[in-house]
Amino acid sequence: MTVSSLIDAIKVDALEQELAPALTLDGFLRDVQRRAFRLAEIQLGHSEDAVDAVQDAMLRLVSHYRDKPSTEWAPLFWGILRRRIVDLQRRRKVRSIVVGWLGGGKDQDGDELPGWEPADLNPGPAKRLEDAQSYADMTAAVQELPRRQREAFLLRVLEGMDVADTALAMGCSQGSVKTHLSRALSNLRLRLEHWQ
Structure with a gap:
């Protein structure tokens, strides 16, 4: 060579x-x-x-x-x-509060602007293709979890991350991740017991 x-x-x-x-x-x-x-x-x-x-x-x-x-x-x-x-x-949340206080306001022509409407939470076409009712119930139950419990559940269970990576992503200790996940699973079992 x-x-x-x-x-x-x-x-x-x-x-x-x-x-x-x-x-x-x-x-x-x-x-x-x-x-x-x-x-x-x-x-x-x-x-x-x-x-x-x-x-x-x-x-x-x-x-x-x-x-x-x-x-x-x-x-x-x-x-x-x-x-x-x-x-x-x-x-x-801030936008909803401000728009609620101020109303929709007026545009340049003086016409009334519509007030801000929250997102439509009804299932879309992709959700209807799946088992619509169970998916919607699961989504609602996950959304009702406190923020840290929801994050721990989504990262550990749905994403499959290990405890150390989840703790790093959430900016907390591994013990906190385990506690948040345990509480999330307990809350979800209670809310979704009719599906068991």
Whole structure:
């Protein structure tokens, strides 16, 4: 093997190593996209807000953490998504209060603007294709859980993350994750006992 062919092989190998994390990150995002949307939709109750939250979380992961090891992507992504969902829920609550106080207001022509309406929580076509009633009951029961219990349940049970990664994503201790999950499961058993 000549020196120039050895240098070319090293360059190709280095280029492949530079491109591999981007392809791996792209694969991670493609793999997590559907589950993240379902989680966000359950928490927000509105598909457009869920799409926005997932896209924002993906963008932030890529722009700020693409150089992190692939083992850290899942907890980082779910933590970013969790914070984005909480932000959207807070904004929705503030918007609803402000619009309630001010009414719908008037546009430039003086016509009455409609007041802000909360998201329609009725099941959409995708939900009707599945077992509509049980899915709707489960979604409602999960949405009624306190926020931290809901997060622990969605990350541990639906996403399948381990306790350590869930604790990292939620920004709490592993013991807190176990406590929140135990309480969430207990609450869900009570609310969904008619399905057992």
